[in-house]
Amino acid sequence: MIVQEVVPGRGRTGNARFLEEVSAATAGVSRLEMCIQCGCCGGSCPSAAEMDHTPRRLFALIRAGMRDEVLASNTPWMCVSCYHCVVRCPQGVHVVDVMYTLKSMAAHQRAYRDATAPDFSRTFVRNVEAYGRSFELGLTALHYLKHFRLRLPGMAPMGIGMMTRGRLGLRPRRIEGSDQLAAILRRAKGLEDGS
């Protein structure tokens, strides 16, 4: 991890309302404003070593309005949603939901340099939007083909093993109410873009 001093208000794109914006875009009540910078989250985090900023630091950057640094960070994408930090945070900050918010902001603005994770989520979402159900085989195969082509031959025994054991559907299933679901999601997207 690169150690560097965080100076409030000195971000390349200082944005005093960034904290408010992130908090408002988060499901439920984020409690992000209540963060006391104790570092329990990073100390509990199985992914901390892979993150360019610990969750605590990332929240300091948000407070400092350093939007570009925050949205370019790999931290939200390294978060595995294990919720260790959430149950340990003395302030009840909804850390995981804030990470989701940052992911969606970064994905919309294409602010994160590595497209692997956003791509995986997008492929997943496309399947769900089209069928109403997820489709594991399609997801894994296409994703490895696009991003980890060199690993594919190694993965073949696993894919074949899963298939011969009846654990991979070869075709996605479609729910009966797929039109209804599409209408719901269309309106939800409209509301989100409008707000």
Next chain:
Amino acid sequence: MSHYLYYPGCSMESSAAAYRESLETVLGPLGIRLEEIDDWNCCGATEYVGISLLPAYALIARNLALAARQADGTRTLVAACSACYLNLAKADHYLQESRTLAANVNSALGAGGLAYRAGSVTVRHLLEVIITDVGLDAVRAAVSRPLSGLRVAPYLGCMVPRPDPDHRWTDHERPRELDLLLAALGAEVVDYPLKTECCGGHMTQISPAIGFELIRRLIAEATRLGADLMVTVCPMCQMNVDAFQGETNRHFGTHYRMPILFYTQLMGLAFGREAREVGIGRELVDARPALARIGLPVPSTAAEETPETKAARIEAAHRRRQALPMPPMPGDAREEGPR
């Protein structure tokens, strides 16, 4: 018979088929009747919320709305998959907590002629229902073939005991429910310190090296503690530890062989069902040698195979195929198939 609404989730129909099959065998002995939600949709796993919040919550809420509409006699919605349980429980919790979210989600649901009032169904996990409503005495009474001598490492993963919005679990990091259940089946339960550590979730897909390290820790510790197998409640954990174990071994040059089964599979076996009926044999890391060691009858298909002949067979298959067959995707003309 206690009656509950039931949300199965997508993985029950494919990668976690063994969970579904074994689950069906234990409901009768436990006196549980599960009524599936008609035409439920995917819960979005951990992916949709990372793309856009409101559609993700609307997606989950369609299931809650369908459940509330179907509720007749019970308003408890049981989920068996960890991510589904978490998503349903958390969405209901946040819809109660935030009026704006509830209003927006309902406006979206309205486009499909649905509505959902937060709190109208209670979301619970199957394991907790078994412990709390059925009770361990009833479980013990159903056991006809105790799993004596089987050393098991109970592994819950993250998303069931955490974040636990409704405070239903004994502990967020060291919950006892699964240990108690497995002990009631007669198994020897290992005190497994990593029982709620992460399996890597989708990291095996987006950042394989990180995912493999998390898997390695889990199987190394279970091996060190002398467990015969790991037992999980989560389709994602099962998939990562089982299906990615070969790739994890290749990545680290290790030779772990730690089978991982669903708790319902062990329940089914202890209740006297045949191995095949509870989905034994669907796992990639064979659990049959461990079960055979304690005298359980297990089907022998390919069991005589040594690791070497198996590796040769897989290698040959691999050379024939060279890659995974490509599945149809949205937009393909050939995508649709019979259900």
